[in-house]
Amino acid sequence: MMMTQDQPWQIKMFRKALKKQLKVKTIAKHLGDLQGKQCLLVTCGDNNGATNYYLRSLGGTWTWGDFEDKSIPEMEELLQEKVHFLDKESGKLPFPDETFDVVVSIDVHEHLEDPVPVSLELARVTKPGGKVIITTPNGDETKLAVRIKHLVGMTAKEYGHVRIGFDIPELEELARKAGLKPVANSSYSKFFTEMLELVINFAYVKILAKKSAAPVEEGTIAPTTKEQLRSVEKSYRIYALVYPLFWLISQLDWLLYPTRGYAVVVEARR
Known part of the structure; x- marks a missing residue:
């Protein structure tokens, strides 16, 4: 997609977000052909709608849900569609049984004390033979x-997580507990990309967010609202200038191709 002056701010941010771009590319490989498919994406904060926007461009008819309400207005502004506010405590999804052909859960499970109820719900709303994709x-x-x-103080709590995450075998076991059959897995964001993300997140959490004129909730690692972005506009412009260098450094991840990345994906069937 070509950049334009009137491009939504969420898309401009996405085009400078190394890890989010990798996330969408990796998930796209698991999605396959979406023509005629009913699809659901659930997220849990750290989402201004750009990920939804790019997944929607791959085809299918999408429904959206988020377990945090702070960015839902920004998501709806970009998507021009309703985003359901989901109940994190119960994990219940407000959809009938066997509604969707494809269900995608992006970075939800690490926010939950007990991830089993949400896993069961993801399976419940998936049609028999349908696909469930989980990332953490x-x-x-x-x-x-x-x-x-951990050494620099960026613990799970700073990211709004109750745990660091899950490795692939743990995610596959969660899928099995929900009655799903794991069929594929992958990972993304190797060491160099992860360290670049750490630099960006550290600068925002430890420095910029504390000076922000816009409210920043605990667990926010990057601007997710227009007001938060405006509060760090000068710093963001500097980052945009050095982004090409960051991108070049991130390409060193290819040297680590055989190793598992710092974000994992499990694909399962109902």
């Missing part, structure tokens, strides 16, 4: 970038 941060605490995050 990699929960392997021995990975170098995870240890560096």
Whole structure:
């Protein structure tokens, strides 16, 4: 998609978000042909709607839900569609049984004390033979970038998480508990991309958010509203200038191709 002067601010941010771009590309490989499919995306904050926007462009008819309400106005502004506010405590989804051909859960499970109810709900609303795709941060605490995050004070709490995440075997076990059959998995964001993201998130959480004129809730690692972005406009312009260098550094991840990334994806069938 070509950049234009009147492009929505959410899309401009996405085009400078290394990890989110990788996320969409990775999920797209699992989605396959969406023609005529009913699709659901559920998220849990850290989402201004750009991810939804790009997934919608891949085809299918999409329904949206988020377990945090703080960014829903921005999401609806971009998508021009309703985004359901979901109940994090119960994990219940406001949809009938067997509604969707494809259900995608992006970075939800690590926010939940008990991820089983949501996993059961994802399975419930999926049609027999349908596809469920779940992404989370990699929960392997021995990975170098995870240890560096902890060293600089960027713990799970700073990200709004109750745990670091899940590794692929753990996600596959959650899928099985929900009556799903894991059929594929993948990962993205290797060490170099993860460290670049850490630099950006650290700068926002530890410095910029504390000076923000717009309210910033705990667990917010990047601007998710227009007001939050305006509060860091000068810093964001500097980042936009150095983004090409960040992108070049992120390409070093190819040297680590055989290793598992810092975000994982499990695809399962109902």
